[in-house]
Amino acid sequence: MDERFHSFAAFLRRKFPGTRVRKIPIDAGFTCPNRDGTLGRDGCVFCDPFAAGPVATAGWTIERQVEVRLRRSPATSFIAYFQANCNTHAPQDELRRRYEAALGHPRVVGLAVATRPDALPAPALALLQEMSGRTWLSVELGLQSIHERSLAWLRRRHTYAQFVSAFAELRRRGIDVVVHLIVGIPGETRADMHATVAAMNDLRPAGVKFHLLHVLRGAELQARHERGELPLLARAEYVDIICGLLERLDPGIVVHRLAVDREAGLLIAPAWAQDKAAVLGDVDAEMRRRRSFQGRLARADAPRPAVDKRVPML
Ligand code: SF4
Structure with missing residues (x-):
């Protein structure tokens, strides 16, 4: 399909030619410093009781x-996606x-490790560097926004400066x-969101995930929503913003x-977000209507990262 953006599915097809690769969510039984009392006990305002991890297999x-x-x-x-908690x-x-x-299974060809920018001490960084030499590895770093007032609203309990520092440490070790x-x-x-994307263009991560702000059962946002x-x-506003x-x-x-992309029963609002295929279809249709594509309005002079292991765009 003629895609208007550099999708993860296309990346996987190029990275693992001839092999059908899927990401599987894992709850590895960790906690989170924003929930276990290290930083706080109430967590980020959007976080659900499963800490973003799989529901059906939690505790296994x-x-x-x-x-x-x-x-x-x-x-x-x-790819084993260590998703829940930190x-x-x-x-x-x-x-x-x-x-x-997870890596012990012969059909697991990579690791994706989700964490916070303030939870990467030297021993963890050294281990991730070792793992990235053995298998396909990416570290999924929660930032959410470059704006401090937004980080405070989300109750992240880390700063943008902490993110930049963690990002630099990971990249210095060649970790995507x-x-x-x-x-x-x-x-x-919109200008604030564009500024966050411009900051990503300067940093050049291997990938980004855009999440719509939504309400999950058991998250603090549920009470605010009610x-x-x-x-x-x-939906139309989201599609317009995402295309921008x-x-x-x-x-x-x-x-x-x-x-x-959350288990049925956990998503409370907005209801339209339940239909993932329809949202993706709307984004595709809007990009086509604009005759546009990823990066059409990006700065051409964005700096290159020191270590670049990415697969080129199709
Ligand atoms: S979203 Fe992530 S960092 Fe925030 S409380 Fe949940 S697990 Fe912790």
Whole structure:
């Protein structure tokens, strides 16, 4: 298909030619410093009780999660996505044991490790560097916005400067980074969101994930939504904003996500976000209507990263 942006699916086809690769979500049993009392106990305002991880397999051993997911999937190879909580928030031995539990399966060809910018101490960085020499690895770093007032609103309890420092440490070790961003944070203008994308163009991560601000069952945002205090984007508004962000995003940065992808029953609002295929179809149609593509409005002089292992755009 003639894609208007550099999708993760296209990236996988180029990275693993002839192999059908899928990402499988893993809850490896970690905690999060924003929930276990290290930084706070209430977490980010958008975080659900499963800490963004899989619901059906939460609490299972890693080996069993991998086994069951693989049995249910038609793909031939898999990237184990350590998704729930903060997957570098433990001593190095423990991190190694849990990563190895997934990598031990012969059909697991890579790791994606989700974490916070302030949870990457030297032993974790050293282990990730070692792992990236052995397998395909990306670290998924939650940022959400470059704007401090937005980080405070989201109750992230880290700064943009901490993110930049963690990002630089990972890149210095040759580790690919995928940055998570939230679209529709109350108080953010389109110019604010464009500034976040411009900052990504300067940093040049391997990938980004765009998340619509949405309400999940059990997250603090649920109460705000029920009190009528939470402005949420309409579908047409979201599609229009996303297309503007794609047009400004460096074409070499892989887009890992554009639409909400959460288990049925957890998503409360906006209801339209439940239909992921329709949202993706609308984004595609709008990009075609504009005769546009990823990076059409991006700066041409964005700096190159020191280490560049990315696959070129199709
Ligand atoms: S979103 Fe991530 S950083 Fe925030 S509380 Fe949940 S697991 Fe922790």
